[in-house]
Amino acid sequence: MKEVLKNIDEVNINDFQRDLLAWFSAEQRDLPWRKDRDPYxxxxxxxxxxxxxxxxxxxxFNRFIEKFPTIEALATADEEDVLKAWEGLGYYSRARNLQSAVQEVKAKYDGKVPDSPKEISSLKGVGPYTSGAILSIAYGIPEPAVDGNVMRVLSRILSIWIDIAKPSSRKVFEEAVRKLISHENPSFFNQALMELGAxxxxxxSPSCLLCPVREHCHGFHxxxxxxLPVKTKKKSTRIVKMSAVVLFTEDNKVVIHKRPEEGLLANLWEFPNTEVVDLQSPRKQLEQYIEKEYRMKVAINPGVITTIRHVFSHLTWEIEVYTGKxxxxxxxxxxxxxxxxEELSKYAFPVSHQKIWKTVVAEKTES
Structure with a gap:
C-alpha cells in the first residue's frame, strides 16, 4: 500500500483541496439531485x-422523485409501479434492491436514512461507493466514495499503476481519498473528484490543459x-440466440408473460420467447415451446419481422421476432x-421487448 501511494506525500494536500473545491464551486453542473442534500x-x-x-x-430521476417523493412513498409503492418508473434504465435489480432497502429504512430507522457507515452499508444494494457517497454528500461525513471515475482520476494524479479492474484495488484508492479528503467540505470534495473524472x-483524451489540479498531477508531469489507469479488458460476452413472438387474439389483444421472481430481469414482462436450440427451424421450436410451457395452441407467421440485439454485461441476446395468432x-x-x-403501456418491459413492440406497432401502422 505504502509503495503504491508513495506519491501522495509529494502532494500539497491543502493546495490540492483548495484548487479542486474552487473549481467545483464555480463549474459544477446544474443537476437535479444537487438542489438539496436530501439523503433519499x-x-x-x-x-x-x-x-x-x-x-x-x-x-x-425527475419522474421517479415526482412519483415517489419520499421514503414513505417508495416503501409503500407497488413493485409494478416502481419497475414501470425504472423502465428503460436497465439493471432492474437496482430498483428492486432500492425499494427493499427503503422499506427497511422505514421499518427499522423510522424513515431516516442512516448516517453511520455500519448501518447504511447493511442495507440491500448499498455497497462501499454508495455508502460513501450518501454519507459524504448528504451528511458531510468524510468517507471515501470510490467509483471508476475516482480511480481513473487518482491513478493519474498519484501515478498509481495497479489494475483498477481488480476488486482488491479499491482499498488502495479508498485509502488515498481518506488522506486527501477535505474534512471541512467532504460533500463537495467527493463530488468534485467525480465531476473531474466525468x-x-x-x-x-483527458483535457489536461483545463484541469484545475494539473500542477498536482504526477501522470501529467x-x-x-x-x-493510466491500468485496466484489464473484459472477456467478450456470450451470444445467446433467441426467438420471440407477439401473439394476437381474435379480438386483437396481446399475450404477455411475467419473468420469474429471481434472476435476469426478474418480474419484468415480456412476449413469449425461448432460447433457440434448433437453428434450422426456430419458428417450429418456438411454437412447440409455447404449447408445452403455456398450454397454448398458436400459429406463428413465417418470416422474421426484425432481429433485436441487446447487450448485457455478461451476455448478448440476439432475438429473432415473429408475429402470430x-x-x-x-x-x-x-x-x-x-x-x-392500451393496457400494455401499464406493464414494465425490458428494453429489448419494448423494441419488439415498437416494431410491431410500426408494421401495423404501415399496413
Missing amino acids: KVWVSEIMLQQTKVDTVIPY IICTPT EGVQAE LLHTKKKLPRLEIVTD
Missing part, C-alpha cells in the same frame, strides 16, 4: 447513476496520463396475461 434523493441518484450516464438519468479527466388456450396460467394495446 442522493441515494436514488447514486443508484440510478451506476452504469448509466448522467444525461440519461436526469429525466428518469468532464475533464475522461477515459480517453510524467507524460503518462494517456497510459393465439388459436386457443387450455386454461389461464399464472404470470400470463392477455391485454389490450
Whole structure:
C-alpha cells in the first residue's frame, strides 16, 4: 500500500483541496439531485447513476422523485409501479434492491436514512461507493466514495499503476481519498473528484490543459496520463440466440408473460420467447415451446419481422421476432396475461421487448 501511494506525500494536500473545491464551486453542473442534500434523493441518484450516464438519468430521476417523493412513498409503492418508473434504465435489480432497502429504512430507522457507515452499508444494494457517497454528500461525513471515475482520476494524479479492474484495488484508492479528503467540505470534495473524472479527466483524451489540479498531477508531469489507469479488458460476452413472438387474439389483444421472481430481469414482462436450440427451424421450436410451457395452441407467421440485439454485461441476446395468432388456450396460467394495446403501456418491459413492440406497432401502422 505504502509503495503504491508513495506519491501522495509529494502532494500539497491543502493546495490540492483548495484548487479542486474552487473549481467545483464555480463549474459544477446544474443537476437535479444537487438542489438539496436530501439523503433519499442522493441515494436514488447514486443508484440510478451506476452504469448509466448522467444525461440519461436526469429525466428518469425527475419522474421517479415526482412519483415517489419520499421514503414513505417508495416503501409503500407497488413493485409494478416502481419497475414501470425504472423502465428503460436497465439493471432492474437496482430498483428492486432500492425499494427493499427503503422499506427497511422505514421499518427499522423510522424513515431516516442512516448516517453511520455500519448501518447504511447493511442495507440491500448499498455497497462501499454508495455508502460513501450518501454519507459524504448528504451528511458531510468524510468517507471515501470510490467509483471508476475516482480511480481513473487518482491513478493519474498519484501515478498509481495497479489494475483498477481488480476488486482488491479499491482499498488502495479508498485509502488515498481518506488522506486527501477535505474534512471541512467532504460533500463537495467527493463530488468534485467525480465531476473531474466525468468532464475533464475522461477515459480517453483527458483535457489536461483545463484541469484545475494539473500542477498536482504526477501522470501529467510524467507524460503518462494517456497510459493510466491500468485496466484489464473484459472477456467478450456470450451470444445467446433467441426467438420471440407477439401473439394476437381474435379480438386483437396481446399475450404477455411475467419473468420469474429471481434472476435476469426478474418480474419484468415480456412476449413469449425461448432460447433457440434448433437453428434450422426456430419458428417450429418456438411454437412447440409455447404449447408445452403455456398450454397454448398458436400459429406463428413465417418470416422474421426484425432481429433485436441487446447487450448485457455478461451476455448478448440476439432475438429473432415473429408475429402470430393465439388459436386457443387450455386454461389461464399464472404470470400470463392477455391485454389490450392500451393496457400494455401499464406493464414494465425490458428494453429489448419494448423494441419488439415498437416494431410491431410500426408494421401495423404501415399496413
